[in-house]
Amino acid sequence: MKIAVVGIGAVGGVIASKIDREYAPVMISKNKEIVKSIRENGLRVKKEKATHCNVNCCPRIYSSFKEADLKFDIILLCTKATNVIDAAKEALNYLSEIGFIVSFQNGIVENHLLEFVPEEKLVGGIIGFGATMHQPGFVEMTSHGEIVIGELNGCIKERIKVLKSILDSVIETRITQNIWGAKYSKLLINACITTMGAVSGLTLGEMLSKKEFREVFRKILYEGVEVAKKKGIKLEKISGVSIHKLAASEREINGKFCLSKFHKDLIIKFIGRKYKNLKSSSLQSLERGRKTEVDFINGIIVRYGKETGFETPVNERIVEIVHEIENGKRKISPENLRELIF
Structure with missing residues (x-):
């Protein structure tokens, strides 16, 4: 299963680091400083009782989907809401046949995304944990809380169960039939x-x-x-x-x-x-x-x-x-x- 994490700020960085060992996600970031830092030093994560550790291989971060040149089964959008439209439009062209996008933005952006993303290609998500980026490519989970995911039509499909099993690697994840x-x-x-x-x-x-x-x-x-x-x-x-x-x-x-x-x-x-x-x-x-x-x-x-x-x-x-x-x-x-x- 090919996974991309788009937006390697605090939340995206934490998610990418947590699922790295088992799923080796590709990271996409428009921020040149973040791309440069991770390519040179790896994605650094501050842990409780430690300074930091490198958890990602450098080559798996790209400045665009075009540069990565791959098709993905799951694309996790972790950008700011202000950037999500452009990010989703680009991501849509790099989905596999069974692929879908997960929107993790603050607020409600899904109504805007549905103007060009088919409903069957979009899953809603909520981040309940706190995170911060100390420096480009250096992140920390600062507080615990669940991740919530759900199909926009309230159904529970097999893919949402698969997504839950992946995100459980980050923190406890709950499926809801009332994502709106x-x-x-x-x-x-x-x-x-x-x-x-x-x-x-x-x-x-x-x-x-x-x-x-x-x-x-x-x-x-x-x-x-x-x-x-x-x-x-x-x-x-x-x-x-x-x-x-x-x-x-x-x-x-x-x-x-x-x-x-x-x-x-x-x-x-x-x-x-x-x-x-x-x-x-x-x-x-x-x-x-x-x-x-x-x-x-x-x-x-x-x-x-x-x-x-x-x-x-x-x-x-x-x-x-x-x-x-x-x-x-x-x-x-x-x-x-x-x-x-x-």
């Missing part, structure tokens, strides 16, 4: 943690230690959950976390005190303490002068809200703030979150 609901549920988590961290510059611990910011967290979730109800999206637990146990209800949004609101606040505070050093991936993108994935995350909530006639003012404003930062019209600051308290 699972993707949207993960999107809601990212809409809070990733985007709030991006506009504020704070770690998750710093952010969720403040009551006013936990309120913003709940409001973002509230809008997302209400939109899901109107769209008929069935939410799923993500790495054991139920979105409904975090999101504010309409009664809580209206300012009325109740035990459920107090309980949700404690859970969110606990999440902040447990992952206190977590730094937003979108914040890292902004610091490098790159565009974020906000249009595929909070932007999806806004779009679904317009489609269903439900207003999403907090998500609309945070999307605007991110774009202002991207365009150099605003600085990253905790004050940006205070604008969302209304």
